[in-house]
Amino acid sequence: MKRNVSDDSCSSFLRWPLRVPAALVSSLRFRLQIRGGKLMITNARKSDAGKYVCVGTNMVGERESEIAELTVLERPSFVKRPSSQVVLVEESVEFRCEARGDPVPTVRWKKEDGDLPKGRYEIREDHTLKVRRVTSADVGTYTCVAENMVGKAEASATLTVRVVSEPPAFVVRPRNQVVAVGRTVTFQCGATGNPQPAIFWQREGSLSLLFSNQPPQPSSRFSVSQTGDLTITDVEHADVGYYSCQALNIAGSVITKALLEVTDVVSDRPPPVVRQGPTNQTVSVDGTVVLSCLATGNPAPTILWRKDGVLVSTHDSRIKQLDAGGLQIRYAKLGDTGMYTCIASTPSGEASWKAYLEVQEFGVPVQPARPTDPNLIPSAPSKPEVAEVTRTSVTLSWKPNLNAGATPTSYIIEAFSHASGSSWQTLAEHVKTETFVLKGLKPSAVYLFLVRAANAYGLSDPSPITDAVKTQDIPPTSQGVDHRQIQRELGDVVIHLHNPTILSSSSVRVQWTVEQQSQYIQGYKVMYRSSPEGGQQPRGEWGVFEVRTPGEDSAVVPQLKKGVTYEFKVRPFFNEFQGTDSEVKIAKTLEEAPSAAPRGVTVTKSDDNGTAILVSWQPPPEEEQNGVVQEYKIWCLGNESRYHVNRTVDGSTFSVLIPSLSPGVRYSVEVAASTGAGPGVKSEVTFFQLDSSGRMMESGQPEENTLSQQISDVVKQPAFIAGIGAACWIILMVFSVWLYRHRKKRSGLSSSYAGIRKVPSFTFTPTVSYQRGGEAVSSAGR
Numbered sequence: 001m002k003r004n005v006s007d008d009s010c011s012s013f014l015r016w017p018l019r020v021p022a023a024l025v026s027s028l029r030f031r032l033q034i035r036g037g038k039l040m041i042t043n044a045r046k047s048d049a050g051k052y053v054c055v056g057t058n059m060v061g062e063r064e065s066e067i068a069e070l071t072v073l074e075r076p077s078f079v080k081r082p083s084s085q086v087v088l089v090e091e092s093v094e095f096r097c098e099a100r101g102d103p104v105p106t107v108r109w110k111k112e113d114g115d116l117p118k119g120r121y122e123i124r125e126d127h128t129l130k131v132r133r134v135t136s137a138d139v140g141t142y143t144c145v146a147e148n149m150v151g152k153a154e155a156s157a158t159l160t161v162r163v164v165s166e167p168p169a170f171v172v173r174p175r176n177q178v179v180a181v182g183r184t185v186t187f188q189c190g191a192t193g194n195p196q197p198a199i200f201w202q203r204e205g206s207l208s209l210l211f212s213n214q215p216p217q218p219s220s221r222f223s224v225s226q227t228g229d230l231t232i233t234d235v236e237h238a239d240v241g242y243y244s245c246q247a248l249n250i251a252g253s254v255i256t257k258a259l260l261e262v263t264d265v266v267s268d269r270p271p272p273v274v275r276q277g278p279t280n281q282t283v284s285v286d287g288t289v290v291l292s293c294l295a296t297g298n299p300a301p302t303i304l305w306r307k308d309g310v311l312v313s314t315h316d317s318r319i320k321q322l323d324a325g326g327l328q329i330r331y332a333k334l335g336d337t338g339m340y341t342c343i344a345s346t347p348s349g350e351a352s353w354k355a356y357l358e359v360q361e362f363g364v365p366v367q368p369a370r371p372t373d374p375n376l377i378p379s380a381p382s383k384p385e386v387a388e389v390t391r392t393s394v395t396l397s398w399k400p401n402l403n404a405g406a407t408p409t410s411y412i413i414e415a416f417s418h419a420s421g422s423s424w425q426t427l428a429e430h431v432k433t434e435t436f437v438l439k440g441l442k443p444s445a446v447y448l449f450l451v452r453a454a455n456a457y458g459l460s461d462p463s464p465i466t467d468a469v470k471t472q473d474i475p476p477t478s479q480g481v482d483h484r485q486i487q488r489e490l491g492d493v494v495i496h497l498h499n500p501t502i503l504s505s506s507s508v509r510v511q512w513t514v515e516q517q518s519q520y521i522q523g524y525k526v527m528y529r530s531s532p533e534g535g536q537q538p539r540g541e542w543g544v545f546e547v548r549t550p551g552e553d554s555a556v557v558p559q560l561k562k563g564v565t566y567e568f569k570v571r572p573f574f575n576e577f578q579g580t581d582s583e584v585k586i587a588k589t590l591e592e593a594p595s596a597a598p599r600g601v602t603v604t605k606s607d608d609n610g611t612a613i614l615v616s617w618q619p620p621p622e623e624e625q626n627g628v629v630q631e632y633k634i635w636c637l638g639n640e641s642r643y644h645v646n647r648t649v650d651g652s653t654f655s656v657l658i659p660s661l662s663p664g665v666r667y668s669v670e671v672a673a674s675t676g677a678g679p680g681v682k683s684e685v686t687f688f689q690l691d692s693s694g695r696m697m698e699s700g701q702p703e704e705n706t707l708s709q710q711i712s713d714v715v716k717q718p719a720f721i722a723g724i725g726a727a728c729w730i731i732l733m734v735f736s737v738w739l740y741r742h743r744k745k746r747s748g749l750s751s752s753y754a755g756i757r758k759v760p761s762f763t764f765t766p767t768v769s770y771q772r773g774g775e776a777v778s779s780a781g782r
Contacts (some may be wrong), residue, residue: 046072046102075153076101076146076228082157087134089163095129097155099146106148110286112141112156112168112331114317136161136194146252152362162763166194172314174245174258176313177302179235180347183422186304187230187258190315191247198249199228204242204257219502227313234503237262263347270448271416271424272297272344275461276326277353285362287332291355293325295344301351306341332359351424378453379405383464387435391443391472391519397435398451398463405460408453414439414462417447419551442551446470457663483577489518490579493572500587505562505626508587509552512570522574523548526555531567531586554659563627563675591627594680596620598632599669601683610694612659617671617683627675635670635682638662 049072054065082095099105107127109116117138122130131138144157172190181183192198201210202222212224230246232239244257278291295301304324305312314321320328320590325344329336343352379401387395400408413428419442427438441447447469453460491626494515501509510526524547530540547555560566563586572579598617606612615634621627629651636645636658643665647656651673651779663668669686672679689697 008635018414040479041070044070044072044182046074048072052629054339067777072102073150074100074102074654075151076105076148077153078144078146078155080131081155082142084158084160086160086162089135089161090133090156092130092132093134093159095133095144095157095159097129097144097146099127099144099153101146101148101150103148105146105153108145108147108373110143110145110331112143114140114331131159134159134161135777136163136166137192158244162358162444163194165249165251166192166199168193168247169248170245170251170254170256173256174230174243174438176259176261178261178263178299178347179345180237180263180422181237183235183345183347184231184233185235185246185260186232186311186360187243188258188314189228189230189245189247189256191254192229192311193247193249193251195249197247197253199245199247200224201230202244202246204244221503225311225313227315229311229313232260234501234509235260235262236503246502249736270297270465271349271422272301272346272351273424273450273462273465274342274344274351274353276459277342278340278355279458280356280358282358282360283332284360285332285334286369287359288330289332290329290356291327291329291340291342292324293327293342293344293353295342295351297344297346297348299346301344301403304343304345306343308338309341310339334359334361339361349418352423359466361667374405376406376455376457378408378455378460379403380461381408381411381451381453381463384449384451384466386449386466386469389469389471392440392441393437394449394469394471395435396449396451396466399434400453405453406455406457409455410453411436412452412454412459414450414452415441416448417442417445418629418769419549421650424450441471443471444549445551486520486574486577489520490572490574490577492516492522493518493579495524495570495572495580495582497568497570497582497585500566500568500585501557502587502590505590505592506560506588507556507558508560508566508568509554509556510568510570510585512582513553514572519551520574520577521579523550523557523572524552525571525573526557526565526568527571527581528557528560528568530561531565561623562589562590563625563677591675591677593675593678594620594625594627594629596624597681598671598673599683601669601686603669603688605690605694605696606659607658611661611663611690612657613661613688613690614655614657615669615671620673620680625673625675626680627677629673629675631674633672633674633679634658635668636661637668637670638665640665643667663694665693 039052039054049070052068052070054068056063056065057176075097078097080096080098082097085093085095087093094107097107097109099107109121109123109129114137116129117131117135120132120134122132124130127144129142129144139159139161141156141158143154143620146153146155146403168191170189171186171189174187174189177185177187187201189199189201191199199212200350201222202208210222210224212226212228214224221235223231223233225231230243230245239260240262242257242259244255246253246255269769272295275294275296277293280291282292283289284424291305293303293305295303305321305327312319318330321332322328325342327340327342337357339354340353341352343350345351379451381401382399384396384398386395389395392745396413398411410429410432411431412426413431414424415427415438416424428436438449447471449466449600450462450464452462496515498511498513501511503509508528512524514521521704526545526547527542528545529542545555545557557568565586567584567586569584570582598620600618601618602616604614604616606614613636615636617632619629631651632649632653634647634649634656636647638644643662645658645661647658649656666687667691670682670684672682674680691697
């Protein structure tokens with residue numbers, strides 16, 4: 001850095017004596033130059049500050065200039081930087097920060113991924129940050145910011161909180177939702193805990209669990225995002241029910257649920273409308289921005305936000321969806337830059353509004369947002385009137401509201417039709433007139449329209465929605481029309497068939513694109529037939545599913561066989577006239593486990609082996625196989641687990657030899673067919689038993705066994721054998737105790753008699769006591 005201290009009035013003097021301390025003169029010696037009477041100081045330092053005098057001398061004398069004072073400002077720098085720390089939960093932590101600069105910088109603290117913990121932090125006079133009773137939510141990066149008029153400096157440290165364990169707790173709970181058939185619905189769910197809990201979903205009454213880390217299934221309509229949100233696409237009536245979100249870690253688990261209701265498309269209710277959506281905005285790093293989204297509808301619409309097409313997660317503590325529907329982002333980061341879309345949806349449809357948010361580096365000038373004064377934007381126009389309707393066009397007219405708001409400079413026209421999708425679409429922009437012809441509509445389709453006024457400051461609220469308008473049908477064949485013309489035009493229609501979408505084990509969605517339309521298209525024939533794999537069997541007859549709406553471009557083919565490969569093609573038609581078929585596409589419905597058991601299960605004695613049997617069967621009925629039978633499972637179970645024998649054979653085998661069976665053991669046999677979806681219904685149980693010579697004995701049910709067989713089975717049980725052993729041990733112990741006491745008693749009596757013989761001079765007089773009437777009576781022998 002180079003600073004100049006100069007005074008043109010001193011250009012005639014010869015030198016610049018410094019009237020400052022000697023130490024300062026020494027420090028300037030190599031950074032001071034005098035050129036043409038100007039003093040130049042390079043690499044100015046804080047110590048260069050002081051008062052300077054220019055002194056000019058010649059042979060006549062000496063003269064001094066007025067005093068010039070040099071002030072050197074200093075950018076903030078840190079004397080002490082905060083250091084990263086690791087503490088236990090409920091402990092206190094301190095981050096020290098000391099900065100210097102000229103002028104004295106102001107010091108503040110911030111947490112990069114959220115707010116400082118309210119009510120638990122304190123900033124002391126020396127700028128030390130203290131956080132009391134830390135929790136796992138306090139984990140993050142804390143930054144000390146020193147700033148003065150010259151510049152800004154930051155120093156950061158991380159806080160790590162050690163927690164033995166913390167049970168899960170929900171931060172985002174799913175809510176009940178109503179959605180129309182064929183739409184997409186998302187349930188949001190988020191939880192915190194230590195360690196971070198795993199989130200999984202389960203539909204009430206189902207045993208299947210859905211995790212975020214499961215590999216995506218091509219045919220599945222259910223998926224869980226990394227943040228724990230459940231999304232269901234192409235919603236069906238069968239999806240109705242409660243869905244449970246569960247969060248689990250080693251410290252515990254929590255569960256919450258939400259109800260999904262599915263309705264048909266509500267034709268008598270218009271879709272929601274976004275009255276005022278977000279606007280393009282620019283914000284600096286660490287700033288706060290609110291993207292507004294005000295929507296109306298019946299019922300009240302559900303509002304979701306997407307950033308660059310991805311659902312915005314509110315698990316981030318910086319991001320919050322406001323009650324009115326807007327999105328608030330605090331402590332903005334550069335990564336928050338992107339296109340944000342507000343989506344308002346009801347069962348009738350949806351509306352969306354996009355805006356671009358740009359986050360700028362600190363110090364880059366930010367363009368102020370446009371004024372939001374309602375007087376600066378136009379008011380909503382009147383309800384559009386429909387003047388003329390054809391097969392593919394509608395003429396609309398409206399009037400501006402000049403009694404309120406600003407004067408409009410142009411108009412925007414939006415339309416909604418179930419034939420064109422489930423959301424409002426902008427059909428015309430920059431319309432300068434108050435009458436406009438909308439072209440390119442679909443024939444025989446119902447439309448709703450609205451108009452917005454615009455000027456340089458923004459868009460007005462939407463006008464009232466028009467009454468439902470249906471474009472004209474395709475005219476039927478009129479008398480005198482050349483049928484060859486109809487057939488020729490139908491033959492020129494080119495249909496491109498997309499790959500079919502498997503919806504379930506019995507339904508497939510077929511979609512197509514019409515490259516060249518014709519007025520002589522009354523509908524489409526979706527044709528399908530079974531196509532055996534390998535081509536060894538003849539193909540089935542073509543089935544036909546008719547679509548009578550010319551503007552339709554998809555159809556769901558129901559009541560298909562489970563686990564069967566089908567061929568599909570689409571053909572346009574007009575009355576009895578047929579167009580050209582599309583190309584053929586192939587799809588296979590999902591398999592299910594067989595719903596019937598193998599037939600004719602028999603158990604016979606094998607002639608090849610003395611202790612082997614042959615189990616034979618026939619496949620289940622073809623209509624109940626529910627797919628390709630890949631294998632058969634055979635369970636041969638004895639009356640104890642050590643006698644169990646299980647076998648598996650491929651689907652083309654209908655018998656199996658089971659050798660090395662034990663004579664005298666009663667066995668039961670069951671057989672089940674298995675597809676790719678798993679084993680199906682088991683056959684009825686068949687009982688058999690081999691005698692000691694290996695011959696097959698009469699089979700019977702367990703309750704019909706002879707008494708001797710039942711006794712034999714009981715005696716062979718390990719529990720019975722163990723009980724007999726325990727009883728024998730108890731009897732032996734009782735006998736031992738009795739024998740011990742009996743011998744001890746005899747030994748005591750022998751000792752007493754021996755003592756009496758040693759003292760013959762004593763006379764032993766026994767006393768006998770009796771009880772009579774409650775009184776004691778004694779008699780002594782004489």
